């Protein structure tokens with residue numbers, strides 16, 4: 001992968017059109033989780049330090065090409081300026097006369113936020129005219145929105161073809177971490193894939209069995225694999241119509257010498273609720289009227305041993321119903337093991353995907369991972385081996 005970073009660009013006195021992802025959760029007009037804003041702060045600071053003028057482009061929610069006042073980016077201005085420590089101005093449109101005027105009036109040392117790019121239908125259609133109107137506002141394009149890079153939109157892909165383009169700090173960190181985990185990783189590599197369903201992660205599993213040395217399958221999707229092996233799973237979440245696909249994945253793994261690690265023991269309950277009465281059984285002993293909600297301690301020992309022998313770990317999806325204790329035990333224990341090995345310098349650990357980040361945070365392990373991606377869909381598509389248009393456009 002060859003892309004330019006901010007350090008490769010001459011930013012002094014230039015308007016730097018910077019694509020960011022500030023699609024943050026809001027309640028009553030206030031930002032409730034600042035993570036995404038904090039993560040772009042280094043890029044904004046470095047552009048300012050180099051004498052550039054950061055003009056932020058971003059989407060918010062899904063206005064579908066129309067102006068939807070409740071999806072305006074304007075309420076984010078106080079949170080942005082509080083985090084960046086400099087004044088943040090706002091332009092009520094991302095293209096046209098309004099935007100041009102605001103860019104022209106932007107003094108050095110300040111930041112300009114443009115209104116929601118998705119208020120224009122040209123954004124999601126990647127309309128060349130829309131991209132050209134954006135590009136006309138500045139001199140350099142900086143993409144710091146890895147999480148939006150799986151979409152070929154005007155502000156992520158189209159504009160990159162029209163201006164000298166570079167990766168922002170967050171984008172560069174994501175790309176380096178992902179390259180270290182799957183591009184040219186230190187072997188052996190272990191992947192953990194968990195979560196609810198096989199059907200949503202088929203491409204992911206198909207790609208990983210070709211690339212990793214061990215694949216740990218957990219969560220609801222492990223039940224489908226157990227069923228594929230002819231093991232009864234009672235009332236567990238299980239896609240019985242996917243057992244054929246699960247068998248194909250197992251066969252592919254065999255051909256590629258990828259070891260599949262499935263639960264050896266299981267924690268079962270009769271109700272899906274926190275604190276539900278439960279028992280730990282062998283993986284082939286799930287009672288007819290029970291459901292599997294977590295992997296058991298023997299499985300965790302096996303996973304820990306695989307982690308100990310590995311140099312690189314890539315993780316997406318919980319090993320059990322981690323939102324309801326005690327069915328978070330396997331996820332927590334495996335996460336703690338990965339965190340410990342990473343702290344000791346024995347493992348490179350990369351994780352991503354919405355539920356995964358909250359599961360690792362719950363386990364208090366995220367802070368010790370080498371890299372935790374804030375991107376959901378883009379991280380998954382990258383793990384699936386797909387080309388991300390926003391990244392491809394930076395590789396020139």
Ligand code: AMP
Pocket residue numbers: 194195196197200218219220221237292293294316317318319320321322323355356
């Ligand atoms: P995903 O969005 O595919 O990563 O799936 C995450 C969801 O899978 C979480 O809400 C978990 O509670 C759920 N999950 C994991 N293991 C199980 C299980 N054994 N039974 C039911 N749900 C599960």
